[in-house]
Amino acid sequence: PRDVVKLACVSRSYRGVIDRGEVSMAIWKTLWERDYGWVLSDVDIGKEAVKRSNALPAFSKQFYFRFGQTYLNYVLAGQNSPERCLVGLHSNIYDITPFLHLHPGSPDTLMVHSGKDATAFFEDMGHSMGARRLAKSLCIVVDRSGDHHRCGLYPTAKTAVSPNATHHRISMFVENDRLCKSRKEQRRKRRIGTLSHIRERLEMEHLVATKKAEAIHASNSSILGDVNVHYDPIRQSWQAWYTNTSLQTVHVGDIWKLGYLNS
Numbered sequence: 001p002r003d004v005v006k007l008a009c010v011s012r013s014y015r016g017v018i019d020r021g022e023v024s025m026a027i028w029k030t031l032w033e034r035d036y037g038w039v040l041s042d043v044d045i046g047k048e049a050v051k052r053s054n055a056l057p058a059f060s061k062q063f064y065f066r067f068g069q070t071y072l073n074y075v076l077a078g079q080n081s082p083e084r085c086l087v088g089l090h091s092n093i094y095d096i097t098p099f100l101h102l103h104p105g106s107p108d109t110l111m112v113h114s115g116k117d118a119t120a121f122f123e124d125m126g127h128s129m130g131a132r133r134l135a136k137s138l139c140i141v142v143d144r145s146g147d148h149h150r151c152g153l154y155p156t157a158k159t160a161v162s163p164n165a166t167h168h169r170i171s172m173f174v175e176n177d178r179l180c181k182s183r184k185e186q187r188r189k190r191r192i193g194t195l196s197h198i199r200e201r202l203e204m205e206h207l208v209a210t211k212k213a214e215a216i217h218a219s220n221s222s223i224l225g226d227v228n229v230h231y232d233p234i235r236q237s238w239q240a241w242y243t244n245t246s247l248q249t250v251h252v253g254d255i256w257k258l259g260y261l262n263s
Helices: 002-008 012-019 021-035 037-042 044-053 061-076 097-102 107-112 119-124 129-136 183-187 196-216
Strands: 086-089 092-095 139-143 153-155 223-232 237-244 249-257
Touching: 012 021, 021 037, 021 061, 037 044, 037 061, 037 153, 044 061, 061 086, 061 092, 061 196, 061 223, 086 119, 097 107, 196 223, 196 237, 196 249, 223 249
Parallel strands: none
Antiparallel strands: 086 092, 092 139, 139 153, 223 237, 237 249
């Protein structure tokens, strides 16, 4: 995608081809399917996310980069039960289900921070290198979007995929070494390779969506913990979910739908 974006800067003609029309759609569809498609087509949590979306993606440059920035909370939403407990750390996905009852704290501590990006919580707790190596062994999806020579998501040897999966990336196992870097390195905010104005727009939208969700559910006494918001790149909307006092996951649906992203 970096080369495609650079090509759009050469002239107005190239920019028109890259940014608009059927050729643009075909380019970004091909790149998205190469870099991200397997997670939604061949992994259970991705299939569940697509089912919740109940829509078809509108392929474009905006869609490609927004997906890369928001995929983590999109596919993880609500995955915080004793039967399946997944967490996002530094843009990667970890299946911590086997570790729930081995955690020095309690299963509840892990579950309340699961089903979403928990990087800040993980780093603030100051985990040891031993804990980081253990977490590394539980990684199931690695995001290489910030690397110089790779783009998108890759499976690990721990990734469970559909028996009939055919995507070429299914066999391209990689290891995640990001958690085993120094704490100082981990605290540096990682900037994934994307367009800065898209990233800044998403950060602003996240703040607005969070306030909307909190206002809508302020009087809901059945909520356990926080209302979690995430962007659904397929529906082009911000959605919310929470855990209720019966320890059930409740997906709220659209709290803010955007309809201008591919114009």
